[in-house]
Amino acid sequence: MLTELRDQLGRALFLRVAGPDGPATRARIHDTPGPRWFSPERPIRTVHGDASMFVGGLSALLLQSLHPLAMAAVSAHSGFRSDPWGRLQRTSTFLAVTTYGTASDAEEAVERVRAIHQRVRGKTREGLPYRAAEPHLLGWVHAAETDSFLRAHERYGAQPLDAAGYDAYVADTARVAEALGVLDPPRDRESLAQRLNAYRPELRATSEARAAARFLLLSPPLPLIQRPFYAALAANAVALLPPWARDRLGIPRSALVDDLAVRPAGLLLTGTIRWAMTSASRGPHTS
Known part of the structure; x- marks a missing residue:
């Protein structure tokens, strides 16, 4: 009975993250022979294959939304409201291919994303132009994502x-970032923190960012029965944010609540996901 429950939960989670083509994509990623960008012992494989990515991914979206140009591009072009699960599955697949797939598949995935970025351009409500392929903007998205996953x-x-392992993780992610067009990405944790601080004068919570936070935290497209589990995920994604980011998004902070309720719930949630996904895949992002 317990094994059957685990298998059912694992399959449901894997389908949600990887999509209907997940099993075939997973087989291609892991079973295709050839050189990889990252060998099995590299930290990027450890981090991206862990259930903590569920929390880190949502936290990254909230943090990234604080750059007005990045948020304007996401709001106008990503379809995160109309097809949030599709966006999750595409992101998950990209992470899996670049982390675990062959070098040729990783290069093809990067080229597809770069081609998409070239088409994403426009203006904010204030009339400021943005280009998703602009290296400075790519650098913010990369730094926020890497810091959140870490x-x-x-x-x-x-x-x-x-x-040393987390420094090596940052160095691993720099390889993918450079391929995507980021100039001089951080290569250790200290330089990552410095890079995030350098972006802070540009960050603010626009109306689009606050609307995205409300959608991500309060109105996920999920059945009611799944909402309590998602609420625990959302609470931990918020708790993971730097205090200054929570302040800018207008999300109240309570260290006592975080320590006594939110973090234990996060440990239980990620432990449950890890237990379930073990039977369904080789990790939450190894599509």
């Missing part, structure tokens, strides 16, 4: 890395 793994990962 924070999530450090807090909820099954096997947290040491300081």
